[in-house]
Amino acid sequence: MADTFNWGIIGLGRIARKFADDLKLLPNARLHAVASTSQERASAFAEEYSAPFAYGRYEDIVNCPDLDVVYIATPHVMHAENTLLCLENGLPVLCEKPFAMNRQEAIRMISTARRQRVFLMEALWSRFIPAINYVLALAAQGEIGTVHTVKADFGFHMPFDPNSRVFNKALGAGSLLDIGIYPALLALFALGKPMPEDILAAAAFTSTEVDESCAFTFKYPENRLALGHSTIAANTPVEAWLYGTEGTIYLHPRWHFARKVTVSHYEGNSVGQRDMEFPFEGWGYQFEAAHVMECLAQERLESDLVPLDFTLDLVETLDVIRERIGLEYD
Template sequence: MSKTYNWAILGCGKIARKFATDLKLCPNARLYAAASRSLESAQSFASELGFEKAYGSYEEMVNDPEVDVVYIATPHSHHLEHALLCLNHQKAVLCEKAFAINSKEVGLMIEAARRNKTFLMEAFWTRFQPSFLKVLEIIHSGELGALKMVHSDFAFNAEYNPEKRLYNVDLGGGSLLDIGIYPIFMSLMALGKPSEIKTMARFCPTGAEESIMMSFSYPGGEIASLVSSFASYSSTQTEFSFENGFVRLNRRFYTPTSLTYWKNWEEEKVITFEKGAGFGYELEAAHVMECLDAGKTESDWMPLNFSSDLMEIMDWVRKDAGIVFPKHD
């Protein structure tokens, strides 16, 4: 029987609020502590969502011996600092994506996790959605033949505000780390690491990349066409093209969604997946606790070498596109 784990939230923003709301759906999760740079912010978050404690500094939180696992929800630019703080205090960590700013930072996080024999996982919630698991099942079954192409897009029209995180290069701003990571994730899960990458990017006045098109090619001749943008809306779908058909994760492919399946001139089938009570974050939280129950320091479903490969590809994309984060590069 699973033990009850005391969860702490590090960073009390929008994504943390969604995650904490879903955490309530896990019977073995105790909403224990909320931590922010501001005690007032932490207290407000804790009061709203039902956490028992509030801390006005992250250092206070990690020094609480009752904290078992920490969800890090700060900007990408601070993930290294906050992950190291938690790991060096032997607190299990679920760190929001992108894992960090670059491969060097990811390497330091992984090194700290292994040195401290402490659990670390990138919070890639899509990996645990039933719709995505069905796609992986179809790919591995070979029922549609060999997978030849992946097309994935993620775009929305974000108000341009140079002060906000999305457009602030000091905070890892730009569409790539924020939403471009999803199409790249899809291609990496389906096709592995590419052998060649070509990009085309559009930049805004702050120096942040606003839109990017990415073309990946693979040793076996497969290709991937990937797009992310803050300039316009897109269908936000991912299509997997096989020798004998296709599978499409429909709109909002990164969440619990529907799937369109077509094979050999047969009629298209739409497979729907029942939406749970939450947003979908409870699935990754439950997985983390299953790993902790088993005494694991990393996930078999979202292993650290996968997160390392994912960031390595994004570094390659950034180099080709000329995307620079001055405080980190």
């Protein structure tokens, strides 16, 4: 396996640009090829980021020489098709969240990766952010006793545009799949197995019939709960807490790429508190990319930190929330 990994990107929107920025922070990563629905956009992006190959059709990227791994950055509804294109052609994939629109799609993607023996991972970048990695390890070690509640929000005000990816139902729009997925994944990572025994949810809808706001509660065995909230109607604090029997962990805003953590312990009637800073350069996408390259260097077919079974659990959880709020996509 080469020392330097040649990355390709499919779908050249906002997130593709941030990801390409962060690849520059990794000495063993190189942007090698980009694919767009427009040759003009592909060529401009490739020139800006010094990528040697630019394709004006997604399907052409699979013929690119010396390509090691592809990052899928298209709207949600295209993730399955774009991922399958790469996997069927033996190309490892890092696929943006939400991995798939539903369980059926996810199973098809995962079983194709396993059949083809090709690496596949959902781009849950938050899992690799140093502060979050630290917090999950701390909680698992029992630092705050038994974690009984996880609480997180993610909201921003998005001006209404019926054609945008965030409001257009045909593109898989809505707050849950776009940003509600973050509180959901924190709950699943922090509270682990078994999965919630019940899920309650409520939503308010846009005129385009997708969830503008969504609130959900996961009820776990042994009196454990997770509370999540997402909205595209207002700016919310974007904070997260893990409450334990012996203390609390607070992930400062914006928690999904936190740079600061506060750990508090109950000490009689008082609370002992310590703050920790986890500074990093760039947007924070370099950590997931570095992990993918580590997996590829070790010839692993999936990540130990975001395994495909975790992704399937997450997709199924989002399916249940959508069932509860009555949101169906075509």
